[in-house]
Amino acid sequence: MSLKYWRWQCASVILILYLVNMQNKALKTLFVFNGLFLFAGSLLGPLYAIFVEKITRGIFPITLSWSMFLISTTIFTILVAKIGDRIKEKEYLLMLGYVIRAVVWFSYIFIQDFYILLLAQFILGIGEATGTPAFDAIFAEHLDKGKHIFEYSQLKVISNIVLAIGTVLGGLIAERFGFSPLFLFMSILALVSCAGIWLKPRKLL
Numbered sequence: 715m716s717l718k719y720w721r722w723q724c725a726s727v728i729l730i731l732y733l734v735n736m737q738n739k740a741l742k743t744l745f746v747f748n749g750l751f752l753f754a755g756s757l758l759g760p761l762y763a764i765f766v767e768k769i770t771r772g773i774f775p776i777t778l779s780w781s782m783f784l785i786s787t788t789i790f791t792i793l794v795a796k797i798g799d800r801i802k803e804k805e806y807l808l809m810l811g812y813v814i815r816a817v818v819w820f821s822y823i824f825i826q827d828f829y830i831l832l833l834a835q836f837i838l839g840i841g842e843a844t845g846t847p848a849f850d851a852i853f854a855e856h857l858d859k860g861k862h863i864f865e866y867s868q869l870k871v872i873s874n875i876v877l878a879i880g881t882v883l884g885g886l887i888a889e890r891f892g893f894s895p896l897f898l899f900m901s902i903l904a905l906v907s908c909a910g911i912w913l914k915p916r917k918l919l
Contacts, residue, residue: 740856740918741865747910748849749876751812754903756880757896758819761888768893770828779828779835786839794843804848805919809908811845814838816904822897852919 758765766776794807801807818838825831857865887896911919 738856738858738865741853741868743911743914743918744849744853744856745869745872747907748808749872750910751815751904751907752873753876753880754819754900754907755815756877757884757887757900759877759881759884761884761893761896764888765822765893766831769826769831775828779831782832783835783839783842786836787842788839790840790843791847794847798847798851803919804851805911807844807848808852809911811841811843811848812904812908812911814841814844816901816908819897819904820901823894856919 762780763776766779767773770776798804798807815838818834818841821834825834853869884896887899
């Protein structure tokens, strides 16, 4: 068997072991469903530049569209900071972030105009600003006393493994099937993440 196969197997085993050995049920739930969402996003990863270049035939529009996403994220993060703590069940913000990004990823299938892409990136920033602070807040609320660094380290290890696997798999999907199936797959995974959080007992998170 190839070296690539064994690398994938080792990464999968490490990920499974981390989740199986985790005692904190709230964090385990977050790791599973947010990890699935991270996996969805990582499928596009560096391929975003190739996707945009096919639309615009230039390099500058790639950076401009990504800048639009960052500007939107910044603006709406400031707004979320003002109202987020008033929301008792922050998992609703997390789920909203998943849904918004799922919709934007799905819309990529139909985008042929650069200005429409800029609008999509602006909306994507809203999803990022809504979901990411909510995840961080929920995660922090459920940390075990005396294990903060350990559990944050677990988060980083799991995230990096998921991102590495997703980046490789995304390239394989795009190369063999094109971008449209990739975006559809990403959207479905994001919605599954949302459903997973929604179906969990509210008292868990």
